[in-house]
Amino acid sequence: MxxxxxxxxxxxxxxxxxxxxxxxxxxxxxxxxxxxxxxxxxxxxxxxxxxxxxxxxxxxxxxxxxxxxxxxxxxxxxxxxxxxxxxxxxxxxxxxxxxxxxxxxxxxxxxxxxxxxxxxxxxxxxxxxxxxxxxxxxxxxxxxxxxxxxxxHREGAPDLLPAAHRDEIDEVNRRVFTEVNNGVYRCGFAGSQEAYDEAYDRLWTALDWLEERLADRRYLVGDTITEADVRLFTTLVRFDPVYHGHFKCNRNKLSEQPNLWAYARDLFQTPGFGDTVDFVQIKQHYYVVHTDINPSRIVPKGPDLSGWVTPHGREALGGRPFGDGTPPGPVREGERVDPAHGPR
Missing domain, CATH: 3.40.30.10 (Glutaredoxin)
Known part of the structure; x- marks a missing residue:
């Protein structure tokens, strides 16, 4: 061990x-x-x-x-x-x-x-x-x-745990955690070919389920952003820069999954999501810290991030991102991500 x-x-x-x-x-x-x-x-x-x-x-x-x-x-x-x-x-x-x-x-x-x-x-x-x-x-x-x-909470704060959908949110979160959030790590740190193969198959079974689920709905549960979307987003936004190569989760890139890619871009372009993401720090963390996987500590220059700000077309599915609420205001001074660390 x-x-x-x-x-x-x-x-x-x-x-x-x-x-x-x-x-x-x-x-x-x-x-x-x-x-x-x-x-x-x-x-x-x-x-x-x-x-x-x-x-x-x-x-x-x-x-x-x-x-x-x-x-x-x-x-x-x-x-x-x-x-x-x-x-x-x-x-x-x-x-x-x-x-x-x-x-x-x-x-x-x-x-x-x-x-x-x-x-x-x-x-x-x-x-x-x-x-x-x-x-x-x-x-x-x-x-x-x-x-x-x-x-x-601020005036206009969204309800991320709407009571009418709480059971479904919890159910989706359980599967996303075990199979996706934790699933990428199960691939990356597998100790044998057999363990890796099993982890890889489990991950892609779940990602295929999500790809299908998001074909006709804008968000994971209900018609507004919930806790479930937050939990999936933070894995998806790291998928192509880190998990696809570093963790060998490489059947497809996120950008090759039409519904998941459009969904991830939709969230990224929503205030409160993409403006918290620092791609440079993300890559530095995984490639420098995980020396058992990447002993050279070389941080890759790619991938091209410009796609994150391209049109996603998810508005056609309806939905109200913040429900009866409103988007958050500008990011506070001192909490802004360096613009050079995002899509350009």
């Missing part, structure tokens, strides 16, 4: 008997209105630490922006790479997070538990009063941003 300190994928992971296995044990403390775990919903108290490179963290960045929680929860942005110990704040002046005053996210985990034994993952929500991580449970974080922080 080999162990890898893969801090972006939800803890350490291992290859046991040839098959990739994710460590899904998280700090499951929640921030709630009823203070059940001792952490109240309190604007200005918490900091979301979320690297743009990481798909799981990218979800939280998107949801925070869609809901307009920028004033309620601040955002810390580690750089795209990390060592065996931790994500680092190397993009900030002096290499320290300007709010938490730390060089490594590991320091916030150790403030919670000096013997913390697992991967130092993003996203993480840190209590600025104590400097300690409250939670790194990435799946629950975005659900709680939608439900527990409602009092601080």
């Amino acid at each position: 080999s162990e890898h300190p893969e801090h972006s994928t939800g803890g350490t992971y291992s290859v046991k008997g040839k098959e990739f296995t994710r460590d899904s044990r998280y700090i499951t403390t929640r921030i709630t209105t009823d203070v059940r775990d001792g952490f109240p919903v309190e604007p200005g108290r918490y900091r979301l630490v979320a690297a743009r490179a990481c798909p799981w963290a990218n979800r939280a960045i998107i949801v925070r922006r869609l809901l307009g929680l920028e004033d309620a929860i601040s955002l810390g942005l580690p750089g795209p790479t990390h060592d065996a110990r931790s994500w680092t704040f190397d993009l900030d002046p002096g290499g320290r997070d300007p709010v938490l005053g730390i060089e490594r996210l590991q320091e916030a985990y150790f403030a919670r538990d000096p013997e913390y034994p697992r991967g130092i993952t993003v996203p993480a929500i840190v209590d600025t009063a104590t400097g300690a991580v409250v939670t790194n449970d990435f799946a629950q974080i975005t659900l709680d941003l939608s439900t527990q922080w409602r009092a601080f």
Whole structure:
């Protein structure tokens, strides 16, 4: 069994008997209105630490922006790479997070538990009063941003978890997580040909299902953007730059899947999605950190990203992206992606 300190994928992971296995044990403390775990919903108290490179963290960045929680929860942005110990704040002046005053996210985990034994993952929500991580449970974080922080949503914030569709959203999310979000990693870190072949077939079975599902509907569930779209988008946007080659998920490029490609472009061009994506950081993370897959650490120059801003035609399917709500406003100063890191 080999162990890898893969801090972006939800803890350490291992290859046991040839098959990739994710460590899904998280700090499951929640921030709630009823203070059940001792952490109240309190604007200005918490900091979301979320690297743009990481798909799981990218979800939280998107949801925070869609809901307009920028004033309620601040955002810390580690750089795209990390060592065996931790994500680092190397993009900030002096290499320290300007709010938490730390060089490594590991320091916030150790403030919670000096013997913390697992991967130092993003996203993480840190209590600025104590400097300690409250939670790194990435799946629950975005659900709680939608439900527990409602009092601080912007006017016109979309309902990403509409009650009428909640069961279907949960069902779709389960399949997308196991077969697609995690499926690309199962391909990339397979420990044998047999394990890879099985993972590859499972991934493409799911992607074919999604290609068919999106043929006559604009969004995954209902006629508005939901949590399900956020969760699929962060994998799709990384597919051609990383997963197709680096993780050997190479039956087709995303750009060769007509419905998925048009759907991904539709979301990318929707405020709150593409304006959170940093393709340069994404490629730097995977190709530099995964030395067992890419020992040279050479980061590819491609692919051509200009297609992301081409017309997608998905409006013909109807749907209302934000339902009865409105798009988010301009990205906040200090949170904008470098224009040179996107499609040109």
